[in-house]
Amino acid sequence: MSPTPAPSPSWHGVDPAPDGPAAGRNRLAWLLTVCGGLGLAASLVLTVEKVALLADPSYRPSCSINPVISCGSIMASWQAELFGFPNPLLGIAGFSVVVTTGVVLLAGAVPTGWYWSALFTGLTAAVTFVHWLIFQSLYRIGALCPYCMLVWLVTVLAWWYCLLQRETADPTRPGRWRPLLRRHHAVVPTVWVLTVLALITEAFWPYWRTLP
Numbered sequence: 001m002s003p004t005p006a007p008s009p010s011w012h013g014v015d016p017a018p019d020g021p022a023a024g025r026n027r028l029a030w031l032l033t034v035c036g037g038l039g040l041a042a043s044l045v046l047t048v049e050k051v052a053l054l055a056d057p058s059y060r061p062s063c064s065i066n067p068v069i070s071c072g073s074i075m076a077s078w079q080a081e082l083f084g085f086p087n088p089l090l091g092i093a094g095f096s097v098v099v100t101t102g103v104v105l106l107a108g109a110v111p112t113g114w115y116w117s118a119l120f121t122g123l124t125a126a127v128t129f130v131h132w133l134i135f136q137s138l139y140r141i142g143a144l145c146p147y148c149m150l151v152w153l154v155t156v157l158a159w160w161y162c163l164l165q166r167e168t169a170d171p172t173r174p175g176r177w178r179p180l181l182r183r184h185h186a187v188v189p190t191v192w193v194l195t196v197l198a199l200i201t202e203a204f205w206p207y208w209r210t211l212p
Contacts, residue, residue: 046145127156138199139203
């Protein structure tokens with residue numbers, strides 16, 4: 001009798017879900033693909049709008065709707081070019097990696113551990129930057145950009161579910177919280193969305209109350 005083959009290693013050496021590595025891999029793969037695709041699309045639109053604004057200072061971006069929903073106000077700020085070039089270029093680079101990772105996983109590839117560590121590090125930096133941008137948008141610039149808000153959301157979702165995969169599936173980590181996190185995985189992103197909406201409501205309440 002031939003020896004029983006050892007179970008095939010999952011990505012990063014972990015089992016992403018209680019119903020098997022393949023199911024967990026597919027779920028995260030789809031999430032990264034969708035979040036990466038939406039973030040990439042938003043970044044491309046913002047880049048095109050920024051180029052149009054640079055070419056014609058009188059240009060009104062398509063997402064400038066009123067004094068609050070005003071991409072033009074954000075694009076004209078120094079925060080929109082924190083590193084000396086338009087921030088959406090960072091999104092194009094970063095979300096290209098995220099969506100490519102999702103597609104590669106859907107194709108059945110198994111990235112190595114160092115790749116996942118690098119991806120999670122990049123997403124952590126992106127989440128930190130996103131929260132800085134949220135603060136700047138609400139309390140310094142005083143305007144909102146719908147495409148930027150989409151980028152905020154998909155960045156947080158991609159980061160959270162990559163973190164969840166690390167914390168709940170890695171056998172080398174303490175496992176007492178795994179069942180709870182798996183059952184209630186949507187609580188953290190839901191609370192985050194509600195918190196951001198509450199901050200937006202509070203920050204722009206003087207304007208909202210004037211609307212019919």
